Amino acid sequence: MASLLIDERADRVVAVLNRPEKRNAIDAELVEELHALCARLERDPKLLLLTGGADGVFAGGADIAQLRERTKLDALAAINQGLFARILKLPLPTIAAVDGPALGGGAELAYACDLRICTDRAFFGQPEVRLGILAGAGATYRLPRLIGEGLAKELLFTARRMPADEALRAGLVSRVVAPEELLSTAHGILDDIAKASPLALRFTKLAVDAPEGAHPHVELASQAVLFEDAEKYARMTAFLEKKK
Structure with a gap:
């Protein structure tokens, strides 16, 4: 079963993380499929909507079982960092529609998108320091740019989870909606963007x-x-x- 479900439309691609049994944890297969999606959008630019499916989870982070076995050479290979940088550089705007947890690498995946909206039950967090590592896929420099250095450092140092209402006040997300309105709201934003040149x-x-x-x-x-x-x-x- 594919780790990423793709729905390609005339002006946009909807990509759904599809590892519900692992809370959409980002593993090597999902990284590979997201790279393939990036290659596709670099060749044929379209808007991108990235979401986590209907089970109330965006992405619970990196796959810890795989992460535990990675070495210093894996770290230097920038596995997730390189992917998220590629997503950030996609030609046309991207939006992450977040429901439920966006933690660790899952939160960093959302930060790599141009826009973020979320449900009222969503939350964001960087638990890496409690696992003996740092948030190494963009959070240490993207999060300060998005919400300010002081608040970003608090989240990175304490591993505190930021709920949806605080994420809205901090500017991390632009809208908070009910779960049943998440995708329609995301598509509405993309509809407005699609009117532009x-x-x-x-x-x-x-x-x-x-x-x-x-x-x-x-x-x-x-x-x-x-x-x-x-x-x-x-x-x-x-x-x-x-x-x-």
């Missing part, structure tokens, strides 16, 4: 994610390309004609 979306994402100090240059170069794009002329012409 795909090229403008790609350049906007590049500008936002640019390294510190590079933002103005990326923005200027991107705008220069977009100003000459045929779709820009078509969209602005349609807007002006509609106003008449």
Whole structure:
């Protein structure tokens, strides 16, 4: 049985983590399938909705049985870190729809998406220090950027779980909804995003994610390309004609 269920649509891909017996723990097979999905979206860019299925679990973290056997060479191979960096760099926007726990590597998978929404029973946490390791797949630098250094350090140092209402106040998620509304809300957000120019979306994402100090240059170069794009002329012409 596939560890990742794929529903490909005209403008988006819905990817469902599918290891319910392991609370969607991220193992080597799931990593491989997510890499395959990334390759697909790099070749044929589409929006991505990533979720954890209908059993009230997003992802309970990395597979501890596999993690326990990893060596320093496995750590240096950046197995999860490399995957999540690849997800972050996908051409078009991504959204994680989180229900229930998003812990350890599962939380870091959500942080790698551009947007996060969750249910009122969701919670996020980084328990790694209590297992004798650190959150090594992006949390130590993505979480401070998302919620601020002080709060991020508290969560990383204490392994405290952040409930949905606090995640909303901190800006980690943009919406909190009832479980039965999670997917419809996520698709509604993607419907709004899909109204935009795909090229403008790609350049906007590049500008936002640019390294510190590079933002103005990326923005200027991107705008220069977009100003000459045929779709820009078509969209602005349609807007002006509609106003008449």
